[in-house]
Amino acid sequence: MSKKARPRIYNRAGQRVPVQDKTWYALQASGDAAERVIEVFVYGEIGGWGITANQFVQDLRAMDDGASPVIAAFNSIGGDLFDGLAMHNALSRLGERCTGRIDALAASAASVAVCGAHRVVIASNAMLMIHNPWTYAAGDAEDFRKVADVLDQTMEAIIAAYKAKAPDIDEVELRRLVANETWLTASEAVALGLADEVGDGVKVKACLGQGAVLQRYQHVPAELLAQLDEPAETESDLEPDDPPLTPTVVDSAKLALMITQRCAEAGISNLVDSLLSSTKLENEEVVQAELARATAVNDLCVAARLPEFSAEFVAAGLDVAAVRARLFDKIVTSGKGFEIDNSLPLDDDPAPKVQAKQIDQPSIWSARQAAQAGKSRSATGARR
Template identity: 75%
Template sequence: MSKKAKPRVYDKAGKQVKVADKSWYTLQASGEAEQRNIEIFVYGEIGAWGVTANQFVQDLRAMDDGASPVIVAFNSIGGDLFDGLAIHNALSRLGERCTGRIDALAASAASVAVCGAHRVVIAANAMLMIHNPYTFTGGDAEDFRRVADVLDQTLEAIIAAYKAKAPDIDEAELRRMVNAETWLTANEAVALGLADEVGDGLKVSACLGQGSVLQRFQNAPPELLAQLDEEPDVEPKEPDIQPDPAPVLDAAGLALLVTKSCAAAGISNLVEPLLATTKLESEAVVTAALTRAKALHGLCVAARLPELTGEFIAAGLDEAAVRARLFDKLVSSGGGFEINNSLPLDNDPEPTVKAKQVDTQAIWSSRQAAHTGTSKGARA
């Protein structure tokens, strides 16, 4: 399955949780202590580019009291298979007080994760998609044979996750549907046992700003893809009472703002590149740069390359460009392979087996040594 803004934790009883395009997931606790409900929104990709299993479990642990009902709402195209399996098991350990809710789409790793809930409610107009695991790698024939074996093993983990939710499902038919990349409607998911109840339909954007990723799948329903062209609904805003304008900060004040904000966010190492790139032009420029720096820092930390954040800020890169740079770094590092239960985008380059790079320096040194030896022999 595949590809962080820092999660936002809400504790606002009775208020709607608004999930913006760039919010990966949110948590909220509502009600009094005796009648508390915990609601988690997994809206976005699962894994290093979205919500990791580690972040999910840590945030849930911080909010869970061991007794309150937990509702986990999904609208996700999936992501990293093993993070999906870990979330699946975390939900399973909650027992009967856990309900999984599919608000629009639970595809790939998200379908594995949601099946860990004791009860799954799928919206009438939502879908659940199941398919084979996918990955990329490079190497010789033995490397590819080893990766193929790993993919076969991970397929068994996927099948086990579905069968844990639907023990009476026909396994041969389940394997056929997984292999064929099957998109299930709400009624079909309930009929198979992968969901327990059809709930009310909701109007939720395809994947909250990541809808284009749906194009990587082979059999994505046309009606789901059509949502990508729809204009987003804009809720009317109530007029705000404008407070008195804040005082305009001078250069010294802006520099202090950068320093304090970076210290509070734990990114004091980024003060210098931020001062250099913003040139302390205005508070708006500085605030925007700080927001971007925090986002880029989160991406680099997720990729285990935090030392590159300053370089990316100095280069003026946005989040999309940094994701691309980090992806190239991870793929070219040769540190192994990643199980990815999603298919590549149509415009992604085909995976290739790269030959070992020629070490020109070593060859030159070897020739120089040989030439020196020959010369000495001739003189003798």
């Protein structure tokens, strides 16, 4: 089985470009046909903002030959509980040929997902975190009663997932640990039966760029939070065979043309001015990164049915996480509703997601009446 290499990105001049967003998801197969091993790397948030269960299942199905061993490697803060349950069930269906591997962290929904594997190996310096389901909610008292009922039901789904992996676990103790947001070391996870073996320790950056989200939890171990303050990779950290990062001559006109053409191809020409402002036409690497960010921001705004804010967000230099927060804040004023999320809140988390806006029939009727009255006045004036 081949070792997963650290990703490298080079520009056209052969220069190494530091990777900014280290959240990634990959699936690969290695070895000859007789020794084929399928590896799935779930390194990132689970759910609509990251790795969806649909993507996970479809990719796995496309590569699975029904016989090769499957290793599902996790380093995830968690996310959407129901996606985590779907991943759990997908791994469970693989039977004895499936191994779950916790490379650094399997928290929240990720802990549910990895427990679907027949055998779970947790690195000696990794952790597994379990906690109660959590959600945003808005509405009247009856709405909140319904939300509480749903949370109780999802709690039972979580308990069932853990007990499927550890049938001999004491349920009273399990519920206590879940309620207290418990961070389990490798040996503790094995002792409870949620993991089967302690593997070799590996150094993996906390959640690959999503470490800040760890702050939403209440009892995060200090050593994990400390990783958030580690400096980013510098030129001195590059491997010996990496080409040196040498300065290049910037062709501003060429970069401006690139932005215009790429935006036209992506259907986001309305963002050209914002990109010219945010990139300052510094260099091609910055432009490429900003184009990718602008596309992601625009996709989020379109999905939220608020495309009019995409230019503003791009010009402000907001990253995807910040845009999500602002979209949540804007959507919450349009109605009410709730959505289950197996994550705890940050102090400055936005208000809850809500249902789509309802049709305002009185306003539509008034607008039509006003338009009809205007036509009548115009016709009267014409006759005079």
